[in-house]
Amino acid sequence: MRVGFIGTGSMGSILIEAFIQSGALNPEQIVATNRTISKAERLAETYAGLQVARSNMEVASLSDLLFLCIKPSEFKAVLDDIANSVDSSKLIVSITSPVLIRHLEELLPCKIAKVIPSITNYVLSGATLCIYGDRFTPEDKELLENMLSHISAPIRVSEQYTRISSDLSSCGPAFLAYFVQKFVEAAVAETGISEEEATQLASEMTLGTGKLLTTGGFSPASLQKRVSVPGGITAEGLRIMEKELCGVFYDLIRTTHSKYEEEVEKVEARLFGTQVD
Known part of the structure; x- marks a missing residue:
């Protein structure tokens, strides 16, 4: 399985490093890009085998599971970039709380989930909040939560309680x-x-x-x-x-x-x- 990351800022890089350090993913399984590409390149220098993509479209086309680790203001441009590179089999995971499941399901044909990580995941501790769209199957949920369990305690919550x-x-x-x-x-x-x-x-x-x-x-x-x-x-x-x-x-x-x-x-x-x- 290839796991993609669009956005390698603070939380994106924490997730990538935690997944690698915990053994949840090998660097060879990860492809990442960032608006400032040098940030993704620094991760690749640290973790040999991690692939740096030159565009959002490239990451989307190469990934089975794609994390969107970006600010709310960046979603429109990113979704426009990847819309033609994804299909109904793709798993898309947003970590941005104000972007709702229904927003993404209206704009993409993919299986949509939202995961809210914590800085505590950096030390393989704390919780990750898991919120799922209707297209996510029980098998999809198990796959994602098995990966997250290496760095946290995955906890399913209702989207109405995202903020609290x-x-x-x-x-x-x-x-x-x-x-x-x-x-x-x-x-x-x-x-x-x-x-x-x-x-x-x-x-x-x-x-x-x-x-x-x-x-x-x-x-x-x-x-x-x-x-x-x-x-x-x-x-x-x-x-x-x-x-x-x-x-x-x-x-x-x-x-x-x-x-x-x-x-x-x-x-x-x-x-x-x-x-x-």
């Missing part, structure tokens, strides 16, 4: 990293501990907490209960966080959803010429 699922799994690492950053900055400012030591402690804590919440059998609520003692230091810290932070998360979700809906409208305007108010 992405907030939790894909945007979440950035949100959690921001929390860790601010925790470290406060620790340094208030106590004089070195930034290096505080960062190491907080990072190891984050790793261990993730394990407790996945393989350790704890839920977020039960973990808090296990660590804190009524009237103790942890309980007092949790009280402050409940008071000061609770509303932030509601605002965060409202904001990401509003931005997502705006992006979906822009995609439809670009692909179908609809009016955006």
